Amino acid sequence: MTREKGIFRQVLERPLGLAVLSLLAVFYLVALFADFLSPYETSDQDLQKTYHPPTSVFWKDGGLHVQRYELAEPQEMVYRKIEGEGAPIRFFASGYEYRLFGLIPAERHLFLVDEPDRIYLLGSDETGRDNFSRLLYGSRISLSIGLVGISIIMVFGFMAGGLAGYFGGIWDGVTMRFIELVMAIPGLYLLLVLRSTFPDHLSPAQIFFLIVLILSFLAWGGTARIIRGMTLSLRNRQFVLAAEVLGQSSWKIVWKHILPNVFSYLVVAASLSIPGFILGEAALSFLGLGIQEPSASWGLMLSQAQDMKVFMLNFWWLLLPGAAIFVTVIAFNVLGDVLRDIVDPKQKFLSR
Amino acid sequence: MRTVITRRLLALIPMLLGITFMATMLMHLAPGDFLDQVRMQRDVDPDYIERLEQEFGLHNPWYVQYFLWLSNVIPWDLRSDFGYSFHYKVDVWELLGQRLPATIILSLTSLTFAWIIAIPLGVLAAIYKDSVFDRISSILAYAALSIPEFFLALLALFFAARTGLFPLGGFTSTEFEFMSPFRKFFDIVHHLVLPTIVVGIGSIASIMRIMRANFIDNIRSEYVTTARAKGVPEGIVMFRHVFRNAINPLITAAGFAFSTILSGALMVEIVMNYPGIGHLVFHALLQQDQFVVLGALVMGSTMLILGNLLADIMLAWNDPRIRYD
Amino acid sequence: MAKNGNRNSSSTESPSPLLDVRDLVIEFRSRGETNLAVDGISFEVRKGETLAVVGESGSGKSVTAMSLTRLLPEEPVCRISGDILFEGRNLTRCSEREIRKFRGKEIAYIFQEPATSLNPVFTVGNQIAEAIKLHRPEVNDVEKEIIRSLDLVKIREPEKRFRDYPHQLSGGMQQRVMIAMALACHPKLLVADEPTTALDVTIQAQIMDLLRDLKQKLAMSIILITHNFGIVSGFADKVIVMFRGKIVEAGPTEEVLRNPQHAYTRALISCIPRMGVRQKRLTTIDYAELEKAGDQRLTENRNNGANTVE
Numbered sequence: 001m002t003r004e005k006g007i008f009r010q011v012l013e014r015p016l017g018l019a020v021l022s023l024l025a026v027f028y029l030v031a032l033f034a035d036f037l038s039p040y041e042t043s044d045q046d047l048q049k050t051y052h053p054p055t056s057v058f059w060k061d062g063g064l065h066v067q068r069y070e071l072a073e074p075q076e077m078v079y080r081k082i083e084g085e086g087a088p089i090r091f092f093a094s095g096y097e098y099r100l101f102g103l104i105p106a107e108r109h110l111f112l113v114d115e116p117d118r119i120y121l122l123g124s125d126e127t128g129r130d131n132f133s134r135l136l137y138g139s140r141i142s143l144s145i146g147l148v149g150i151s152i153i154m155v156f157g158f159m160a161g162g163l164a165g166y167f168g169g170i171w172d173g174v175t176m177r178f179i180e181l182v183m184a185i186p187g188l189y190l191l192l193v194l195r196s197t198f199p200d201h202l203s204p205a206q207i208f209f210l211i212v213l214i215l216s217f218l219a220w221g222g223t224a225r226i227i228r229g230m231t232l233s234l235r236n237r238q239f240v241l242a243a244e245v246l247g248q249s250s251w252k253i254v255w256k257h258i259l260p261n262v263f264s265y266l267v268v269a270a271s272l273s274i275p276g277f278i279l280g281e282a283a284l285s286f287l288g289l290g291i292q293e294p295s296a297s298w299g300l301m302l303s304q305a306q307d308m309k310v311f312m313l314n315f316w317w318l319l320l321p322g323a324a325i326f327v328t329v330i331a332f333n334v335l336g337d338v339l340r341d342i343v344d345p346k347q348k349f350l351s352r
Numbered sequence: 353m354r355t356v357i358t359r360r361l362l363a364l365i366p367m368l369l370g371i372t373f374m375a376t377m378l379m380h381l382a383p384g385d386f387l388d389q390v391r392m393q394r395d396v397d398p399d400y401i402e403r404l405e406q407e408f409g410l411h412n413p414w415y416v417q418y419f420l421w422l423s424n425v426i427p428w429d430l431r432s433d434f435g436y437s438f439h440y441k442v443d444v445w446e447l448l449g450q451r452l453p454a455t456i457i458l459s460l461t462s463l464t465f466a467w468i469i470a471i472p473l474g475v476l477a478a479i480y481k482d483s484v485f486d487r488i489s490s491i492l493a494y495a496a497l498s499i500p501e502f503f504l505a506l507l508a509l510f511f512a513a514r515t516g517l518f519p520l521g522g523f524t525s526t527e528f529e530f531m532s533p534f535r536k537f538f539d540i541v542h543h544l545v546l547p548t549i550v551v552g553i554g555s556i557a558s559i560m561r562i563m564r565a566n567f568i569d570n571i572r573s574e575y576v577t578t579a580r581a582k583g584v585p586e587g588i589v590m591f592r593h594v595f596r597n598a599i600n601p602l603i604t605a606a607g608f609a610f611s612t613i614l615s616g617a618l619m620v621e622i623v624m625n626y627p628g629i630g631h632l633v634f635h636a637l638l639q640q641d642q643f644v645v646l647g648a649l650v651m652g653s654t655m656l657i658l659g660n661l662l663a664d665i666m667l668a669w670n671d672p673r674i675r676y677d
Numbered sequence: 678m679a680k681n682g683n684r685n686s687s688s689t690e691s692p693s694p695l696l697d698v699r700d701l702v703i704e705f706r707s708r709g710e711t712n713l714a715v716d717g718i719s720f721e722v723r724k725g726e727t728l729a730v731v732g733e734s735g736s737g738k739s740v741t742a743m744s745l746t747r748l749l750p751e752e753p754v755c756r757i758s759g760d761i762l763f764e765g766r767n768l769t770r771c772s773e774r775e776i777r778k779f780r781g782k783e784i785a786y787i788f789q790e791p792a793t794s795l796n797p798v799f800t801v802g803n804q805i806a807e808a809i810k811l812h813r814p815e816v817n818d819v820e821k822e823i824i825r826s827l828d829l830v831k832i833r834e835p836e837k838r839f840r841d842y843p844h845q846l847s848g849g850m851q852q853r854v855m856i857a858m859a860l861a862c863h864p865k866l867l868v869a870d871e872p873t874t875a876l877d878v879t880i881q882a883q884i885m886d887l888l889r890d891l892k893q894k895l896a897m898s899i900i901l902i903t904h905n906f907g908i909v910s911g912f913a914d915k916v917i918v919m920f921r922g923k924i925v926e927a928g929p930t931e932e933v934l935r936n937p938q939h940a941y942t943r944a945l946i947s948c949i950p951r952m953g954v955r956q957k958r959l960t961t962i963d964y965a966e967l968e969k970a971g972d973q974r975l976t977e978n979r980n981n982g983a984n985t986v987e
């Protein structure tokens with residue numbers, strides 16, 4: 001697999017690839033340490049401080065303080081600074097308990113303030129939950145869904161496409177007709193129909209995997225087609241014919257000769273669909289059919305921003321999850337393009 | 353050519369059968385069924401429910417139900433019956449017909465908007481390849497392709513609310529009924545502006561990128577040298593010779609755009625509360641209003657397949673090299 | 678005459694030539710590298726005369742031809758210096774607008790690949806009409822003129838063919854259309870850049886016969902570019918032989934063919950595929966052999982790397 005190492009190095013050699021990979025590396029680190037970096041849990045409400053604007057931070061008595069606010073106009077949810085008053089920010093203080101990496105019990109957080117004061121770096125939502133913490137937790141969903149999704153797509157795309165291309169015949173016909181059928185249904189319709197097939201009350205983990213499965217079902221066809229095309233052209237190449245003459249079993253040929261030859265394409269074709277996963281999850285959660293409260297997902301957070309109050313009273317910080325989706329999708333789009341340029345510079349097989 | 357069209361149209365039939373069969377199956381996998389919902393509505397005549405149960409054989413397993421639905425849909429007596437919407441209490445066909453104009457208008461305006469902006473931009477970016485303009489426009493196109501449509505719709509609503517320049521969603525104002533025809537027209541246009549821009553922006557980006565790439569490919573071809581060697585001015589070389597060749601692949605894009613006319617604006621319709629087909633389907637799904645969903649699926653998928661066929665026909669018509677036999 | 682040439686040919690008595698190229702230098706630049714494609718060549722073409730430019734691939738023939746009406750990329754990429762005098766006017770000093778009046782009207786081109794040189798989405802009639810409308814606004818009945826020009830290149834049923842799209846015609850027919858298009862505006866000089874290379878052998882002969890015929894009928898000057906000495910004899914009055922951007926030999930065709938002075942010319946002549954004789958393989962030029970022959974200039978040219986690209 002030296003060739004795959006080569007691809008990774010080639011990505012790093014390109015300025016754009018390096019920039020995007022660094023950005024994504026930062027994102028993934030943040031997602032990994034989300035519990036350490038967040039001052040509050042995703043479900044931590046404070047009904048006294050709903051729609052709180054981002055709190056400002058100032059320096060006093062040799063320490064950082066978070067500004068204290070009072071609710072000036074309860075009707076309009078206008079908060080006003082109380083001049084000179086603030087609460088000290090404590091670093092590496094102990095707060096709510098969590099398990100680092102899901103394993104190690106811990107309670108230290110990067111920063112906290114003592115109750116009843118609250119620190120809202122990016123404001124609070126309609127039940128006074130911290131937008132910043134929820135954004136960090138939400139990144140776990142968006143950043144992992146694509147990776148889980150492409151592993152599924154790669155397996156199914158290769159199995160269906162590779163086998164259809166190699167064996168041909170009925171298997172090929174059935175697979176391709178089925179893909180055509182799926183592709184003939186408008187994607188969002190199918191997404192909604194599929195989602196409505198399952199019960200609403202599922203555990204967060206179940207919902208997550210359900211969404212991944214549904215989105216993979218929508219996306220595997222494209223990858224399978226690409227792989228089928230490549231397999232068809234490989235099937236008659238010397239080394240495959242030689243292996244056949246030597247009496248190797250078909251499965252072995254597919255596994256040892258076809259897979260290594262299409263592998264880089266498989267990876268890139270699948271990685272091109274990462275943005276689709278992120279956007280699909282966000283859309284479903286936004287519609288209330290995806291991740292459920294009180295878990296946080298960027299799409300779900302945005303659904304709160306649909307409230308007329310948010311528009312009229314200018315709670316702009318509730319739109320930040322949209323910006324987060326946007327930046328993440330751009331990063332994966334750029335990465336996909338860089339990968340494609342490396343693997344298939346003439347865009348013979350992979351195109352958008 | 354004609355046989356190809358016939359063949360493709362015939363292929364539509366098994367396709368639609370497969371799609372509706374799959375959809376029925378999926379909907380019956382869903383917990384509960386619409387009958388619970390209908391029975392909860394006290395104003396629905398119990399006799400009607402009875403009749404419905406008879407008519408669609410609701411006591412039967414789902415596959416039998418499917419074939420009953422199908423036998424109603426197939427126009428034996430020259431009349432297709434797509435069933436009845438429980439929520440709106442009207443015939444599905446009628447309901448879809450009511451929502452159709454809003455969606456089609458939105459699709460057409462956003463397509464026109466997208467093409468009018470994207471083609472000149474793509475051509476300019478190609479002619480002035482690697483210039484500042486080219487760089488900026490391709491970065492913007494990238495951004496436009498990466499922004500979730502529903503987020504863009506939210507931003508548009510936010511903009512409308514903050515500035516008060518545009519209505520906050522909907523297709524017409526509440527006092528629409530009492531307006532003069534001219535005011536009515538203006539009212540619809542006023543409501544259309546933001547959804548049109550939101551739906552159009554994604555297509556602008558993709559059309560622009562295709563146009564730019566095609567144009568650049570064609571600028572390098574030999575017939576361009578021939579035209580220049582004839583003494584044809586550069587502007588005409590670009591806009592007559594190169595443009596006609598570069599626009600070809602976009603015709604496929606046009607067919608594709610046509611294919612998403614019914615389903616393309618789904619998210620925007622939902623977010624901006626625009627009463628089109630997408631809006632209808634979404635709420636029908638939530639209410640398990642199954643015949644509405646089936647009807648819309650049939651319509652959406654037919655459009656998708658017809659759109660692709662249309663694209664192929666237009667391509668053959670525009671490019672004399674392509675001939676189907 | 679040809680500066681690098683070994684002989685002089687001043688057989689014609691006409692005082693000023695139709696085309697007089699002096700010290701033409703063409704360089705391409707890309708990513709800081711310069712590629713000297715043509716290195717100070719001079720030649721002339723008189724009225725009614727046919728000049729053959731022979732040389733192997735990459736020797737700068739096409740670039741020379743294109744430079745006549747500035748069909749090469751613009752300044753930073755490609756730089757042209759020297760003088761190109763056409764009927765006494767210096768084309769290198771012309772504005773873009775003025776040079777367009779020469780393209781197609783005074784100097785017309787036919788290219789190697791008729792299949793890709795014609796625009797696929799327009800009918801051939803349409804493409805010929807474009808030239809006529811551009812340079813001969815006085816013509817009223819353009820259609821008749823198209824048919825006349827198609828008739829001139831011996832296309833059967835021109836009144837039907839002019840509605841065809843290029844892909845509906847065979848390669849030979851396409852090349853005839855290219856010739857018709859080039860001749861539609863009665864140019865004084867026709868530049869034929871390897872007009873037969875992409876065609877079948879039998880069709881090659883037909884096209885050459887046609888060109889020979891037209892040359893006599895229209896009394897125009899022709900520059901015939903080729904790497905094949907075989908089609909030069911009996912067609913061209915004079916030959917220049919190009920090698921790596923320079924003219925290594927020039928003179929009347931018969932003389933050059935009969936008594937080539939330069940080792941490179943001899944090598945090219947020996948490459949002529951003889952009709953009917955099946956060769957085991959096409960003779961390739963053996964540079965080691967040439968160097969042994971001790972031609973200093975040739976070796977120099979090679980070593981200072983006139984061709985860096987490709």
Ligand SMILES: Nc1ncnc2c1ncn2[C@@H]1O[C@H](COP(=O)(O)OP(=O)(O)OP(=O)(O)O)[C@@H](O)[C@H]1O
Binds near residue numbers: 705733737740750984
């Ligand atoms: N657009 C261009 N940009 C850069 N270099 C070029 C360009 N066009 C031609 N050249 C270079 O100029 C040199 C001469 O090319 P030219 O096309 O004149 O060769 P030729 O003698 O016509 O060969 P052939 O028989 O293959 O047609 C080549 O080395 C080529 O690399």
Ligand SMILES: [Mg+2]
Binds near residue numbers: 871
């Ligand atoms: Mg050439």
